[in-house]
Each structure stands twice: as structure tokens, then as C-alpha cells.
Amino acid sequence: MQEDMQERQRRAERIEVLIQEVSEFSDPHARDIAEELIQALLDLYGEGLARILELTVQTGALGYTLVESLASDELVGSLLLLHELHPIDIETRVVKALEEVRPYLKSHGGNVELVSVEDGVARLRLEGSCHGCPSSTMTLKLTIEEAIFKAAPDLDRLEVEGVTDPPRPPARVGTPVTFVPPRRKKEAG
Numbered sequence: 001m002q003e004d005m006q007e008r009q010r011r012a013e014r015i016e017v018l019i020q021e022v023s024e025f026s027d028p029h030a031r032d033i034a035e036e037l038i039q040a041l042l043d044l045y046g047e048g049l050a051r052i053l054e055l056t057v058q059t060g061a062l063g064y065t066l067v068e069s070l071a072s073d074e075l076v077g078s079l080l081l082l083h084e085l086h087p088i089d090i091e092t093r094v095v096k097a098l099e100e101v102r103p104y105l106k107s108h109g110g111n112v113e114l115v116s117v118e119d120g121v122a123r124l125r126l127e128g129s130c131h132g133c134p135s136s137t138m139t140l141k142l143t144i145e146e147a148i149f150k151a152a153p154d155l156d157r158l159e160v161e162g163v164t165d166p167p168r169p170p171a172r173v174g175t176p177v178t179f180v181p182p183r184r185k186k187e188a189g
Helices: 002-023 028-057 060-072 075-080 090-107 136-149
Strands: 110-118 121-128 157-161
Touching: 002 028, 002 157, 028 060, 060 075, 090 110, 090 121, 090 136, 110 136, 121 136, 136 157
Parallel strands: 121 157
Antiparallel strands: 110 121
């Protein structure tokens, strides 16, 4: 499983490098064709994923369960996020991530409360701390950030109240969800 994740990460990084190389083509016509090809493939696969979800949900309760299972898979979930098809809203995913880390936080004398999720920003309140541990507040904050960005990599940022140490950029964990920013379909007109 760890090897699969590392291989996916390696492939994602390679895709990023190749896309960067395409954007640096000196021939503007070749660059435009390559970028259009990439976008057309993304659009086609996105439409296919959307259709798979629609057909699955049409089967009823079992279909909804299957869609939730697909969405919770790290690879499939990241593809659903890439195509803006993830069936579980960002707030629900943040809440679930907090529920998963809460036992660890409590074992160290801490807790976290979700204040809000708006405009891609999750606002949290950190409570308590691990007494006797150096940098305990930051340790708890980093644990929370890792869990949240794993569950909701589409979140823009976290704002955490109750942290007195200087903030660090959040460590993102998981498969990248964007290789090429999705282009909005041009309106016919």
C-alpha cells in the first residue's frame, strides 16, 4: 500500500514536470495543441467519472454506499476532487478528519473545535495542550493539519485559534488533486 502511494506520488510529480515542459515549448502552436490535448483528456475523463457516479447513484441505496466508498479512496477521491465531483462536502470531510484525530488529541490533554468552513478556509479552535511536552501546541496543530489536508486537500487554508507558537505552512499529505487547473467551458455565444 505504501509503495502504491509512493508510485502514485512519483507519477503525479512526473505529470507536473511534463506539464511544465509543455508550457515552456518555444513553438506556440505545439504548446497550444499539447495544452488543448491535455485539457480535452481531462474533460473526457471528468465527464466519464461524472457519468459513472450518476449511474451508480441511480441504483439506489447500494449505489450511494458505493459512491461514498469510492470517494473515501485516496486515489479515486483525489480524481473526484480534480473534476469537482467529490460527493462529500468539504465541511463533512473536515469534521470526519477531526473526529479521527480527537482521541489522540485528548490523550495529550487537547481538543479541537470546528468554528466554520467558509470560502475554502477552515477555522478551528484548539483547546488545552499536552502538559510537559515541548512545543505541544504546535505538535497538536500539525497533527490536525495533516489529518484535515489529507481528508480535504481542496481546502485553501486553516486558521487555528489557540496557537501561540509561530505558524508554519501546513504539511499537505496525500495525492495531489490538481495537475492542470480545470478550465471553465467557454459559454456558447
